[in-house]
Amino acid sequence: MYTLYPSQIHNLATPFDSMIPFIPAMIVPYSWSLVLFVISFFLVRTSIQLSLLSYRLILATVFACLIFYFYPARFSFSRPIPNDWTQFGYQFLQLVDKPFNQLPSLHISYAILLGVSLWGVFESKKRWISAAYRLLLTSICTLVALSTVLTYQHHLLDMFGGAVLAVLVFILSNRIRNALVIKHLTLGVIGFLLIAIAGFYFANMSMIASEIVEDLAIIIASYWLISFTMLACAYQQDKPIRDTRWFQKSSNGRLTVYTWIKFAPIIIIYNGMSFFGQWYFKVFSKGQKYLSTPYAINDKVNVVASARLMQTDLSSHLTYWLFGYDLLERSIMPEKLPYSVHYQIIVVDLAAEISSHTHNLEIAANGIMNTPVHYLYLPLLDLQPLNDVLLEDYIDLFQQIEALIQSAETQAITANNESWVEGSQVKGSLITLINFHCVMGLSRSIGVQVLYLLYCGTLTVYNYQSWIEQHYPHAHLKDAYLPKSLVETMANYKSVTY
Known part of the structure; x- marks a missing residue:
């Protein structure tokens, strides 16, 4: 018995x-x-x-x-x-x-x-x-x-x-290193005990196959503990290794099966948070539907920070980002616009714990003037200070962005020259939209966007805080998350290098 x-x-x-x-x-x-x-x-x-x-x-x-x-x-x-x-x-x-x-x-x-x-x-x-x-x-x-x-x-x-x-x-x-390590160790142990104890009582209540129920609960509880312990180890890294050891993704931003096997509990939690966040803003923030407005670096490059977007919202967001609020309100179809302006989108995925919206954005972009979408990945853990990432990783990311912009501009110039030779004399221009996105908050995406603008010389150490207050007044970017030392290093990078 x-x-x-x-x-x-x-x-x-x-x-x-x-x-x-x-x-x-x-x-x-x-x-x-x-x-x-x-x-x-x-x-x-x-x-x-x-x-x-x-x-x-x-x-x-x-x-x-x-x-x-x-x-x-x-x-x-x-x-x-x-x-x-x-x-x-x-x-x-x-x-x-x-x-x-x-x-x-x-x-x-x-x-x-x-x-x-x-x-x-x-x-x-x-x-x-x-x-x-x-x-x-x-x-x-x-x-x-x-x-x-x-x-x-x-x-x-x-x-x-x-x-x-x-x-x-x-x-x-x-x-x-920080409270985040303790947080995930605690969640791992508490989850283990709750699951194991629940399995013990369910086994006692069922009486039938009681040992199987209890053994299954122990297996699930142990998996939960191991997963959160590995996550705590990831946060413990002083300068975390990129996605080679922790959160791997495919070329279009989807978490790999290997990553799911390691971190399924936390991935499921973040998917739930993302879904709840999208639902909340859709239901309770109707008057603030488009919170993310692109910022023009120049007449050819716009940048925008956003949370991870659902497939149902991407078409409207993309239309707004590329063509503005007036076009969206008048329901003018983008495919009816003149083709003198071409667009490309660069998605910078900063959400380590959840799949990117890139694969859905590609579907939406194909319906808008066949806009190409490029995917870049810099995995950042939730609330992980931005100076935990090596400066070389940021520079490598920003250089990849520059290379994509330069390559597209070269192709546009070549296409214009060919058009001129053929006698059509239709000169087109190219606009690049860079979308930095994370999970449901904006700290990660805004923070890295600020670093990119500092890298480009658009912002300085003297005006970046006022810029954040103007464009993202509800952002929470404390010095512990975006330290001034990192801001100064990024702002001075090109002047030192060149």
Whole structure:
């Protein structure tokens, strides 16, 4: 018959544990752990201290939860029932903190992590005050650690496991690059536990093929954990390798099967976000249907930043981008326009987690004067700072854009000369539309568009911020995302190179 309990619950008691006395009053320092946990976020003074503290506590918690799942253990002694003022504390403890989830002891991990993290947050000109603060902090953390065994809540091996976990977390947290790595590690562990626990309960409810249901849930949960761990590794890269290792796409912007196999959970999430974003703006932003207006670099090149567009919206957006709002409102068919002006479109795909709209844009462009579409890909992860990409990658992208523009202009001049020789004397011109696009927000596409305009010399370090405010007033491009150092480097690139 199917059981509600793990197949094996480990007993970690050692002969030394039987020599440890039960001290009822230690329930008081045992409860200090929660208080210290909460107030620690108010004691830190800088954003760096807050981030490091958060990283450490989150890592300790998620790793401990994984160990609890794979190695369930319980306290093996019978705890005496005190008959003094401490009995209320133990009654409450019995309700909220069962004698399970023993190894590692999070009380030990938190005590060490909080003690070290808060050690230097309080400084005073009077040395005795700083010394008194540190003595108090050390005393509290020590009492919390000792209380885990003196209240008969943990064994000595649980304490040792908590200390080892704290040391590992210290090592990892000092190497974590940003909160995005922690975010995806946490999502991976939480998703694993939720899926595995849901499979456990569904198996118990079905009774039929219960082991198959539970095994399937474990497989899915493990896949989720591995996928998000790989994603965290991608964010951990200082200068991420292009699409050769992470998010590969085909020549028309579709994510490859290999990429889907690695990152299906996050890809599905982003597809849902994209669909919801398109639906939201279509339903609730009718008065702001065309938020992205092309910006003319010169009389031959226009640039526009956009989110990833749905197939149903592309024709209207493309008509608007190429011919303006008046033509769209009057419903004049582009194929009826004179062919003295030719167009080409260059799509710069910055959305690593989702397929580009290039394949749909090609369909729409073919119905508008057979406009050719060129596809370029610079994979940027969501919220990844733009200076995480090598400068050489940006330069390579912008040089590819220049090459496509120059090649098309050369072909247009050649076609004009041939037309003149034949006597038709119909001189045509070429306009290039460059579309930078990401998922549903505009931070990535606007940011890289700004870098391109700096590269072209259209913007400078003195006016790029006012340009953003004028053309994209709702954009969120903080210095942490688009650092001024990168802006200055890009603006000075050509003057230094040439």
